[in-house]
Amino acid sequence: MVTESEHTAPGAGQVADDYLTLALLASGLASMLRRRERAGAGQPDDGDGLLPAAWRTAFGRLWWRCHEQGVAPLGNDLDLLALCAHPLAAWPVALSLSDQDLQSSLLVDGELSGLAEQSTRLAPSVDVESEWIENRVYEALRTAASENGGEDGETDRAYAALRRLLIDRPFLTDRDLKKLERQFRAADRHGTTYLRRLIEMAYVARPAQGPQVIIRCVGCGNILADHDSRCATPGCVDQPAESVTVTPLAAIFEQHRATRRFVHDPGLVEARILDRLSASDLSRRVRVTAYPALDTLDVLIEFLRLDGDGTDVVETWGVDAKDQTSPRLLGRMFRWPDTLPCDRHFLVLPHHRARQIGYIADLKAELEGRTDGVEVVDEKRLVALVTDRARRLGR
Numbered sequence: 001m002v003t004e005s006e007h008t009a010p011g012a013g014q015v016a017d018d019y020l021t022l023a024l025l026a027s028g029l030a031s032m033l034r035r036r037e038r039a040g041a042g043q044p045d046d047g048d049g050l051l052p053a054a055w056r057t058a059f060g061r062l063w064w065r066c067h068e069q070g071v072a073p074l075g076n077d078l079d080l081l082a083l084c085a086h087p088l089a090a091w092p093v094a095l096s097l098s099d100q101d102l103q104s105s106l107l108v109d110g111e112l113s114g115l116a117e118q119s120t121r122l123a124p125s126v127d128v129e130s131e132w133i134e135n136r137v138y139e140a141l142r143t144a145a146s147e148n149g150g151e152d153g154e155t156d157r158a159y160a161a162l163r164r165l166l167i168d169r170p171f172l173t174d175r176d177l178k179k180l181e182r183q184f185r186a187a188d189r190h191g192t193t194y195l196r197r198l199i200e201m202a203y204v205a206r207p208a209q210g211p212q213v214i215i216r217c218v219g220c221g222n223i224l225a226d227h228d229s230r231c232a233t234p235g236c237v238d239q240p241a242e243s244v245t246v247t248p249l250a251a252i253f254e255q256h257r258a259t260r261r262f263v264h265d266p267g268l269v270e271a272r273i274l275d276r277l278s279a280s281d282l283s284r285r286v287r288v289t290a291y292p293a294l295d296t297l298d299v300l301i302e303f304l305r306l307d308g309d310g311t312d313v314v315e316t317w318g319v320d321a322k323d324q325t326s327p328r329l330l331g332r333m334f335r336w337p338d339t340l341p342c343d344r345h346f347l348v349l350p351h352h353r354a355r356q357i358g359y360i361a362d363l364k365a366e367l368e369g370r371t372d373g374v375e376v377v378d379e380k381r382l383v384a385l386v387t388d389r390a391r392r393l394g395r
């Protein structure tokens with residue numbers, strides 16, 4: 001889950017170390033990439049002609065680090081930019097980051113890496129185009145949910161269904177959209193449905209007519225360039241590609257990069273948890289709510305009393321699922337929402353993160369003293385715990 005509260009970066013004083021330098025570098029890189037994109041599109045430069053302030057501050061911090069360590073300072077900005085494409089462990093200056101984070105670079109194929117994107121959230125002033133689009137997507141999602149929902153519970157249900165749409169459908173045709181508009185009918189005064197406004201914000205439309213072959217990843221459904229391309233979604237290592245044929249009337253909508261990186265990809269673990277916990281063998285004893293109280297949590301699990309009419313809630317667990325590159329950064333940014341009372345609180349990791357050596361230990365070390373009573377488990381362990389609890393309560 002990514003909520004807006006997480007976009008409020010902590011003050012600089014909280015992170016007086018190399019993670020802040022990383023955040024400033026990543027934020028500076030994001031600004032530079034955006035400027036390059038604007039220049040490429042023939043749009044005027046909105047900067048002052050200088051390199052971004054975050055970048056310059058990071059350069060200064062690195063200068064001091066070099067000085068402390070007695071290594072030659074970095075020559076100029078181009079040297080630093082070139083370093084950003086190399087793993088941090090290979091930099092001439094030693095940075096105090098987790099071993100795992102040191103294996104990452106900040107740029108991959110000229111774009112921000114997962115670590116860099118996660119780091120920008122820690123920067124004192126976040127100035128990232130993709131982040132801005134991410135917020136606009138969430139705004140459109142909330143509007144579409146409330147316009148289609150009406151009553152409180154209905155809005156929650158519409159929100160969960162629309163959020164799930166963004167997870168399940170990395171692309172869709174205009175024909176699919178028309179079908180969905182019959183389900184989500186609410187429209188603005190110009191007659192445009194709020195669903196269409198959401199899709200137009202979260203996806204890019206490309207003209208296409210008649211049967212179209214699309215190559216996608218079997219694991220996550222993201223579109224691939226060809227059968228030999230590797231899917232970049234975390235957790236999709238070794239997933240094969242498959243071809244599907246779709247038949248649009250005039251357009252195919254493909255998810256915007258920001259939607260894919262911030263809503264679709266991290267949403268896959270949420271979807272797996274929801275599907276498993278909603279399976280029929282548990283449904284009599286467990287009530288599962290996706291994104292309850294307008295996305296306060298990812299999943300609310302209510303254990304039901306079997307005797308009686310089956311609606312008595314005897315225990316409530318809350319789940320926040322997180323699929324992030326750096327456990328150190330995740331630990332620093334993590335807050336348990338207090339507004340929804342639960343008996344047990346779970347920070348759930350996808351299998352591909354939990355199995356990385358040191359990931360859970362680093363995360364727990366960072367959470368220590370910061371959040372009390374939050375249990376860190378992987379997705380399989382959560383399902384096992386829920387199944388076991390339901391069985392015991394059912395006796």
Ligand SMILES: [Zn+2]
Nearest residue numbers: 217220231236
């Ligand atoms: Zn994939």
